[in-house]
Every structure is written in C-alpha cells, then in structure tokens.
Amino acid sequence: MGKLSNKTAVVTGGSSGIGLSTAKRFAAAGATVFITGRREEELEKAKAEIGGDVIAVQGDIANLADLDRLWGQVKQERGSVDIIVTNAGIAEAASLPEATPEHFDRTFAINARGTFFTVQKALPLLNEGGSIVLVAGVGHMLGWSDFPAYSASKAAVRSFARSWAAELLSRRIRVNSVSPGPIETPILDGLYTGGSDPEAVRAGLVGTVPMGRMGGADEIASAILFLASSESSFITGTDMAVDGGTTQL
Numbered sequence: 001m002g003k004l005s006n007k008t009a010v011v012t013g014g015s016s017g018i019g020l021s022t023a024k025r026f027a028a029a030g031a032t033v034f035i036t037g038r039r040e041e042e043l044e045k046a047k048a049e050i051g052g053d054v055i056a057v058q059g060d061i062a063n064l065a066d067l068d069r070l071w072g073q074v075k076q077e078r079g080s081v082d083i084i085v086t087n088a089g090i091a092e093a094a095s096l097p098e099a100t101p102e103h104f105d106r107t108f109a110i111n112a113r114g115t116f117f118t119v120q121k122a123l124p125l126l127n128e129g130g131s132i133v134l135v136a137g138v139g140h141m142l143g144w145s146d147f148p149a150y151s152a153s154k155a156a157v158r159s160f161a162r163s164w165a166a167e168l169l170s171r172r173i174r175v176n177s178v179s180p181g182p183i184e185t186p187i188l189d190g191l192y193t194g195g196s197d198p199e200a201v202r203a204g205l206v207g208t209v210p211m212g213r214m215g216g217a218d219e220i221a222s223a224i225l226f227l228a229s230s231e232s233s234f235i236t237g238t239d240m241a242v243d244g245g246t247t248q249l
C-alpha cells in the first residue's frame with residue numbers, strides 16, 4: 001500500500017517543474033492524479049512521463065469556465081477529491097517603475113485569483129480528512145527588488161492557507177503552504193529576459209541561498225507529499241520554507 005493509495009489528487013501546473021515532480025511522487029505513492037496546464041502538448045508529454053493513474057485536463061486557472069470544466073471532470077471520473085496542490089503560477093520580473101498594469105493584473109489573475117477560485121470551486125467535492133497544499137514562494141517573506149507584484153501575489157497565497165485552514169477545520173481538511181527558494185525549473189527562463197546575463201542571474205540567485213545551491217523540483221515535491229499525506233496529520237495553517245536556509249539563517 002502506498003502512502004496515497006485510493007486517494008484522488010489534483011495538481012495544477014502538473015506539466016512542468018515542481019508540479020510535474022509532485023505528480024510523479026503522488027502517482028508512485030498510489031494516488032489517481034489529475035494534472036492541469038494551459039499547453040496541451042506539454043501536458044501529454046508529462047502524462048507519458050509520469051505513468052501510473054494520471055488524467056491530463058487542459059485549462060487556464062485564470063479562466064473560471066476552465067476551472068468549472070476541471071472540477072466537472074473530476075466529479076464525473078472520481079466523484080470527489082482528497083488532495084489539491086495549487087501549484088500553477090508565473091514569475092515575471094518587473095521593478096516598481098517598470099511594472100505595467102498588464103503585468104500586475106496577469107500576475108494576480110493567475111497566482112492569487114486563480115489559486116483562490118481553484119479551491120473555492122473544489123469545495124463541494126473535497127472529502128473530509130483531505131489536504132490542500134498551496135505553492136507560495138520565499139518572495140512573500142523577503143524584500144526582493146524586481147518582484148514586487150509577484151511577491152505580493154505569493155503573500156496572498158500564504159494568507160489563503162491561514163484563512164482556509166480555519167474555515168475548513170470543521171470538515172477536517174488541512175490547508176498549508178510551501179515556500180520554495182530558487183528551484184531549477186523552466187520558470188527561471190522568464191528571469192533571463194530583457195538582455196540580462198543568465199549566468200549572472202543564476203549566480204545572484206544562488207548567492208541568496210546559505211546552502212550555496214539551487215534546489216531541485218523533487219526537493220519541493222517531497223515537502224508537498226509530506227503535507228498532502230497523513231504524515232503531517234497535526235499540521236495546518238503553516239507555511240513550510242524549502243529554501244536551503246534562505247529565509248531562516
């Protein structure tokens with residue numbers, strides 16, 4: 001018996017990086033896993049890579065009709081859900097003077113509003129004893145220049161974990177967030193735009209980590225698996241930093 005045998009899990013943004021590693025861990029632990037993402041081709045590749053009991057549902061978390069379609073499919077195929085990982089997100093650099101209204105709205109529409117309605121629309125399907133893991137980021141704890149909108153969107157996510165943990169106590173549903181430090185995934189490509197030297201950007205990121213290296217997506221997936229499973233049965237409302245010591249040392 002795996003840790004997640006007979007469980008149904010939904011991982012948004014399960015086609016790449018942290019979400020893909022998490023979906024692999026969940027499938028290996030015996031769960032039926034739904035993965036989402038906007039790009040169909042990436043989703044199909046991920047599905048083949050994950051193996052096990054995986055269902056890919058194309059959709060944008062910023063689009064409420066897509067969220068209705070996702071949860072409609074989960075209801076039709078499984079009837080209910082035990083674990084939700086709200087991992088889909090974007091990270092665009094834009095300092096305060098550079099940031100456009102479009103950048104701000106896109107960042108909040110996906111990272112904050114998209115996360116909010118992903119969970120709101122799942123409420124009727126969530127089983128008692130379930131677990132919700134929100135992927136935030138260390139930005140919400142740090143004063144990072146170049147990422148004010150992104151960091152604030154992650155502060156919203158961390159705050160949702162506290163509010164929802166309180167709201168869902170009576171249904172015995174735990175809610176926690178995970179805050180990754182710099183992790184080697186395709187999201188970093190977005191930081192190398194605007195003529196910046198990728199090696200210099202990487203070195204800058206590594207320089208913020210006391211352990212002196214980037215993290216791997218699988219190291220975040222381990223923390224998410226812990227918070228999703230009954231191994232963390234007395235933990236709710238917390239934020240777990242998985243960041244090589246960045247926010248703690």
Ligand SMILES: NC(=O)c1ccc[n+]([C@@H]2O[C@H](COP(=O)([O-])OP(=O)(O)OC[C@H]3O[C@@H](n4cnc5c(N)ncnc54)[C@H](OP(=O)(O)O)[C@@H]3O)[C@@H](O)[C@H]2O)c1
Pocket residue numbers: 012013014015016017018019036037038039040042059060061062087088089090091110114135136137138179180181182183184185186187188
């Ligand atoms: N990597 C890091 O250093 C780091 C650090 C802190 C926090 N995080 C957070 O970790 C999460 C995962 O990031 P990652 O590093 O694994 O990045 P990634 O490799 O770029 O993966 C992001 C995933 O989210 C999906 N996605 C993005 N926008 C979406 C939308 N509007 N609707 C549905 N799916 C969407 C992407 O697929 P499509 O593009 O096809 O939609 C992809 O599957 C994000 O929330 C990110 O902010 C990452």
